[in-house]
Amino acid sequence: MKQLTHNRTGLKGNLLVPGDKSISHRSIMFGAIANGTTTVTNFLMGQDCLCTIACFRKLGVSIEEEAHQIIIEGKGFEGLQEPTDVLDVGNSGTTIRLLLGILAGRPFHATLIGDHSIGKRPMTRVTVPLAKMGAKIDGRQNGEFTPLSIRGGELSGMNYSLPVASAQVKSSLLFAGLQGKGKTTLVEKEKTRDHTERMIKQFGGQITEDGLTIHIEGGQSLKGTSIQVPGDISSAAFFLVAAAIVPDSEITLKNVGLNPTRTGILEVLEQMGANMEIIPTDADSCEPVGDIVIRYSKLTATTIQGEIIPKLIDELPIIALLATAAEGKTIIRDAQELKVKETNRIDTVVHELKKLGANIEATEDGMIIRGGQGLHGANVSSHGDHRIGMMLAIASLVSNEPVYLEGEEAISVSYPTFFADLQQIMK
Structure with missing residues (x-):
């Protein structure tokens, strides 16, 4: 079981996330x-x-x-x-x-x-x-x-x-x-x-x-x-959310894939009022790429549904955490596909975030999150799901008590250097 850093401020620096x-x-x-x-x-x-x-x-x-x-x-x-x-x-x-x-x-x-x-x-x-x-x-x-x-x-x-x-x-x-x-x-x-x-x-x-x-x-x-291969926007999403919810943060994510069928996370961040800048860059790739600069800001709740869901299906666990920091009620609908991922991600996200004190409930096709209430420490589990593990690691940054993660080895499925990169922006 890994003890995660908690109650951080001021995430800073540049990151080159792994290939898509x-x-x-x-x-x-x-x-x-x-x-x-x-x-x-x-x-x-x-x-x-x-x-x-x-x-x-x-x-x-x-x-x-x-x-x-x-x-x-x-x-x-x-x-x-x-x-x-x-x-x-x-x-x-x-x-x-x-x-x-x-x-x-x-x-x-x-x-x-x-x-x-x-x-x-x-x-x-x-x-x-x-x-x-x-x-x-x-x-x-x-x-x-x-x-x-x-x-x-x-x-x-x-x-x-x-x-x-x-x-x-x-x-x-x-x-x-x-x-x-x-x-x-x-x-x-x-x-x-x-x-x-x-x-x-x-x-x-x-x-x-x-x-x-x-x-x-x-x-x-x-x-x-x-x-x-451009940087994976699904991996970048964890640090995008970290910078958006941890006070006094500013992170630049370099060479991130900006394929329009994958940028739903950026649309949601904009809807919530994130302080973000996207800088397209030239690259020898058939995929659009760019740098993303994101800073801490106050966020407001939103509704996520319909045709945007396929553009952020893998990011919904970290978006659920994002919603816990937003003022108001965030609703996620039309996300039944979450049930047949590495875990039933609707039930798993709700179960683990509730341990941390989040006001979140599962629905048949998504979640309802009431934000702005803060998180506390707990023993949590990835359930063998890499995206759940990374989401919980980011959640620990805004917890007022230590968080202990079981099953952190699952993260290597998609992001072997995740904890090293996290340490890099915490210095």
């Missing part, structure tokens, strides 16, 4: 299925992304680290080989769902497993449409849960309306669509993060987007390229 987790995952996957060499700079060396590397090595792909770059020698879809061992995705939902889309078109068998958390996450949202395209997939409860067994083969394009707003499901079907015969058309419920669409273009592929409708032709061949 979503883009790091996809860089390995696209590099593996492209022809030729792909180099990746600022790759996130977190446990989730290392699981993706391990899985593709088992599929016969050469992936090496040289001079702070990841070098991938891709041989196209056809170069992937049947694994002789199970593919262990660890704690990574992105790895398993997107990998299923790639394996769906490969004429061999593979078995995918993960940790206890992955074993509880729903997979039929991916396996059912992939089966409609022609893949043979089975698993516990008719393919709902891991372990999953997949035998890929010849796929056919299809028209499909996604029943949930999920970039993982969309991306999995786009990987399958790249291998299918004919055109695949996907219709989203709401716009979700578009890193896969951008990367298809970066690797020389063709994809058409019209509002919420996406078209992709099968049989495409991709070409290796160079990728500069």
